[in-house]
Amino acid sequence: MKRAGICSWVVLPAVLASAAFAGDWPQFRGPSASGIGDGASPPVKWDATKGTNIVWSVEIPGLADSSPIVWGDRIFVTTAVSSDPKQIFRTGLYGDTDSVNDSSPHQWKVLAIDKKTGKILWQQIAHEGVPKTKRHPKSSQASPSPATNGKVVVAYFGSEGLYAYSTAGELLWKKDLGLQNAGCSSIRIRSGEPVVRRSSIRTWRSYNATGKRTPSSPRSI
Numbered sequence: 001m002k003r004a005g006i007c008s009w010v011v012l013p014a015v016l017a018s019a020a021f022a023g024d025w026p027q028f029r030g031p032s033a034s035g036i037g038d039g040a041s042p043p044v045k046w047d048a049t050k051g052t053n054i055v056w057s058v059e060i061p062g063l064a065d066s067s068p069i070v071w072g073d074r075i076f077v078t079t080a081v082s083s084d085p086k087q088i089f090r091t092g093l094y095g096d097t098d099s100v101n102d103s104s105p106h107q108w109k110v111l112a113i114d115k116k117t118g119k120i121l122w123q124q125i126a127h128e129g130v131p132k133t134k135r136h137p138k139s140s141q142a143s144p145s146p147a148t149n150g151k152v153v154v155a156y157f158g159s160e161g162l163y164a165y166s167t168a169g170e171l172l173w174k175k176d177l178g179l180q181n182a183g184c185s186s187i188r189i190r191s192g193e194p195v196v197r198r199s200s201i202r203t204w205r206s207y208n209a210t211g212k213r214t215p216s217s218p219r220s221i
Contacts, residue, residue, distance in 0.1 A: 023037070023038060023039065024070055024071045024072065024150070025037070025068075025069055025070040025071075026069055026070075026071055026147060026148050026149065026150070027069060027145065027146075027147040027148075028067050028069075028144075028145035028147070055118075056117065056118035057118065058113060058118040058119075058120065060077060060079050060111065061079060061081045061109075062079035062080050062081035062082065062107075062109065062140075062142070063079065063080060063081075063082070063087065063088070063089060063140040063141070063142070064077070064078055064079040064080060064140050064142040064143070065139055065140045065142070065143040066078045066079075066140075066142050066143055066144055066145040066146065067145040068113075068145075069145060069146055069147060069148055070115065071148050071150050071167070072115075072150070073114065073115045073116060074112050074113065074114065074115060074121065074167065075112070075113040075114075075115050076110065076111070076112055076113075076146050076148060076153050077110075077111050077113065077146070078108070078109065078110050078111070078142045078144075078145075078146050078155050078157070079108075079109050079111070079142050080106050080107070080108050080109075080131075080140055080141035080142035080157070081106060081107045081108075081109060082102055082104050082105075082106050082141075083104045083105045083106070084102055084104040087100070087102055087104075089137070089138060089140070090137035090138055091138070097136070097137070098137070099134035099135060099136060099137070100134060100135050100136070100137050101134070102131070102134070102135070103130055103131075104130070105128065105129060105130055106128070106129065106130070106131055106141055107125050107127075107128050108125070108126045108127040108128075108141065108142060108155075108157045108160050109123055109124065109125055109126065109142075110123065110124050110126055110146065110153065110155045110163065110165055111123040111124075112153075112167070112169060121169075122168070122169035123169075124165060124169055124171065126155060126157065126160070126161070126163040126171075126174070127157060127160045127161055127163075129160070131159075131160070132159035132160065132179060133158065133159050133179070133180070133181070141157070141158075141160075142157060143158075144156040144157070144158065148167070150167070151166070151167065152164050152165070152166065152167075152172060153165045153166070153167060158180040158181075159177075159178070159179050159180045161174055161175060161176050161177065162174065162175040162177055163175075
């Protein structure tokens with residue numbers, strides 16, 4: 001069932017579907033978090049309404065500020081779906097910055113999408129419950145971007161936990177990192193391993209493919 005008012009869209013600009021895009025985009029800001037796509041030749045403009053330089057679009061339930069990531073022929077995204085259909089992002093300029101008072105049950109999801117067609121290949125519910133922290137009116141309960149090394153897809157939902165899936169959608173492991181600040185950082189990939197910042201103690205922790213912490217973490221920032 002479609003939830004009016006709490007859905008977003010993934011729109012694929014032509015550059016991401018083009019063979020000219022030489023590499024994968026495994027984390028927030030891409031390879032090495034540089035924000036640079038080597039070999040890409042992006043269009044200078046696109047229009048989702050008119051379909052200009054758009055290959056496809058797909059509706060995603062819920063609200064999310066996280067960025068999509070790309071590996072091979074798959075796109076991975078995260079979202080948080082409130083059971084309150086009136087929940088939206090608040091846009092524009094305003095004086096107050098009070099947190100959103102939404103104590104309704106949520107579902108935190110991870111989705112895989114076919115890069116060529118926009119078909120949702122799988123979606124998994126990582127966590128269900130009432131959010132442990134409130135969100136900013138311009139933010140969401142799914143703000144950190146996921147990350148992948150091509151074998152494992154890791155999604156971080158702050159106080160709701162850290163989750164690792166195979167690229168086929170199988171849950172491999174999960175971690176409860178305790179209560180985190182609302183503004184959680186996106187996951188990074190270092191030497192093929194996911195690294196997550198624990199905002200409550202301002203440290204980084206890294207995990208291997210089995211979910212075991214590596215000896216070099218945590219590292220203060």
